[in-house]
Amino acid sequence: MLSRALPIATAVALLAAACGDTAVDEVLDTAPATSAAVTTTTQDTAPATTEPPTTSAPTTTTAAEEPEPGATPAPEELPAPEELPAPTTTLPPTEAEGLGDSLYPFLGNGGYDVLHYEIDLDVNPAVNAISASTTIEAVAVEDLETFNLDLSGLQVHSVAVDGSAAEFSRSGHELSIQPANSLTASSAFTVNVVYSGFPEPLDDPGVPFFRSGWTQREGVIFTASEPSGSMTWFPSNNHPTDKATFEIAIVVPEGLVAASNGLLTSETTTGGRTTFVWRMDDPMATYLAAVYIGDFERIDSGLLYEGGPLLRDYVPSDSPPEVVDALAVTPDVITFLEEMLGPYPFDVYGTMVMPFELGFALENQTLSLHGNDTVISWIIAHEVAHQWLGNSVAPDDWSEIWMNEGFATYLHLMFQSAEAGTDFNDDMANLHAQLVGAGIGPPRGIVLEDLFGPSVYYRGAATLHALRLHTGDETFFEILRTHYDRSAGGTTNTAEFLALVDEMAGLDAVDLVESWLYDEAIPDAL
Numbered sequence: 001m002l003s004r005a006l007p008i009a010t011a012v013a014l015l016a017a018a019c020g021d022t023a024v025d026e027v028l029d030t031a032p033a034t035s036a037a038v039t040t041t042t043q044d045t046a047p048a049t050t051e052p053p054t055t056s057a058p059t060t061t062t063a064a065e066e067p068e069p070g071a072t073p074a075p076e077e078l079p080a081p082e083e084l085p086a087p088t089t090t091l092p093p094t095e096a097e098g099l100g101d102s103l104y105p106f107l108g109n110g111g112y113d114v115l116h117y118e119i120d121l122d123v124n125p126a127v128n129a130i131s132a133s134t135t136i137e138a139v140a141v142e143d144l145e146t147f148n149l150d151l152s153g154l155q156v157h158s159v160a161v162d163g164s165a166a167e168f169s170r171s172g173h174e175l176s177i178q179p180a181n182s183l184t185a186s187s188a189f190t191v192n193v194v195y196s197g198f199p200e201p202l203d204d205p206g207v208p209f210f211r212s213g214w215t216q217r218e219g220v221i222f223t224a225s226e227p228s229g230s231m232t233w234f235p236s237n238n239h240p241t242d243k244a245t246f247e248i249a250i251v252v253p254e255g256l257v258a259a260s261n262g263l264l265t266s267e268t269t270t271g272g273r274t275t276f277v278w279r280m281d282d283p284m285a286t287y288l289a290a291v292y293i294g295d296f297e298r299i300d301s302g303l304l305y306e307g308g309p310l311l312r313d314y315v316p317s318d319s320p321p322e323v324v325d326a327l328a329v330t331p332d333v334i335t336f337l338e339e340m341l342g343p344y345p346f347d348v349y350g351t352m353v354m355p356f357e358l359g360f361a362l363e364n365q366t367l368s369l370h371g372n373d374t375v376i377s378w379i380i381a382h383e384v385a386h387q388w389l390g391n392s393v394a395p396d397d398w399s400e401i402w403m404n405e406g407f408a409t410y411l412h413l414m415f416q417s418a419e420a421g422t423d424f425n426d427d428m429a430n431l432h433a434q435l436v437g438a439g440i441g442p443p444r445g446i447v448l449e450d451l452f453g454p455s456v457y458y459r460g461a462a463t464l465h466a467l468r469l470h471t472g473d474e475t476f477f478e479i480l481r482t483h484y485d486r487s488a489g490g491t492t493n494t495a496e497f498l499a500l501v502d503e504m505a506g507l508d509a510v511d512l513v514e515s516w517l518y519d520e521a522i523p524d525a526l
């Protein structure tokens, strides 16, 4: 299963194929029936102790005229290119600027800090089109005459800053905005972008096995945006160092389900169209923002325990019982991980199962994306582990990806071993032998193409086991827990982790971890 040439996604695909999963038939090839206004309101109950979700009607603002009640917006209703504002020529040509990420230098933008995104998406699944508005609440961190957002494809119709029309221009994925009045350092501002079009996933060299972002397949729309693809469907500061809260409102033809991150605060049907409003109240990196649209059934399992996370999953309506049964492991997974890491970081968790094979899963915050080939205990454990390590604690640079994947892999391997009743040290010794046999290189200093490769996942996991064997369980789990606690809700990096290892286990432990992370050769012994 381990090979340089095989990213985990491929390994997972092979494993799933070996398990004989069959593809579920396409579920949505006909437009849903329209009917007179029927209003249903379904809301998530926030876990006890948190305030109840808002009950106000969803406010969805879109650029497009209201379609006929009951009609799905036709592609012709999207503004024709000639109706778009002429690109402004008053701005200097946009340089492809970014935050200087070492693998993705052009992602993200400086000068401001986003606090909140409100994304309103009016979706026409029949033609895979959106008519959308994103409002961003941000704070300027310096005086700004212009600033950039990241948006790939789509047509921008208007930009307003603090309610006043702003000039804008586009170059590649950079949307450059010149507010009518320049912004002063420390001032809060809002920027609204009205846009529409046919979102298309992009080719991200870090994910050679999948096009990143908004994807339509077999009647379903989903987003798999790690690392760069969220800019295929909303304008943002597209880098994990700028986390924010989100409210995502999705309008779809009645009969379809639209799901996203966090709690469902309202579901309202009028004139044959249903608006689902989702709220993510904890900071989230843009790459974890999710949209799922299809013929799904929601499975509610209530709170894990009083004050604990709400558990809800989504499966294709015609899923075989095995799929639903496979999800039943989730409470055990969360309980297992809470013992090591402390309370689950968010209000809610669940798995979103696609009606087809994906070959991978992705830890979209609070509602992980799985193919019907990846609804497997250890993969569920992996995505749940990411909610602590990857999501609550995000990497501050994409070259730090081992801090997501190595940690999640180590935790899923522990769960897998506990579930199977095998000896974990033996399992890790086998893994070590496989890593040596395959000559798997170090997880630090990877090139972009190895972002989701075995160095990051498996040598990353073995690194943690080597540390644990060196320090003993007590110190190791203290390190793990403290690592999470110190950066919960924010970001981290290898240097911070090594500083912690130094603090709790001393320089020899640091040297050991460094040799696992940086030396070309794999250490001979675990």
Ligand code: ARG
Binding pocket: 009, 207, 210, 212, 224, 225, 226, 227, 360, 361, 362, 363, 382, 383, 405, 452
């Ligand atoms: N972070 C995911 C995981 O290991 C991998 C996602 C890779 N796929 C993608 N389309 N970005 O669980």
Ligand code: ZN
Binding pocket: 382, 386, 404, 405, 408
């Ligand atoms: Zn992962």
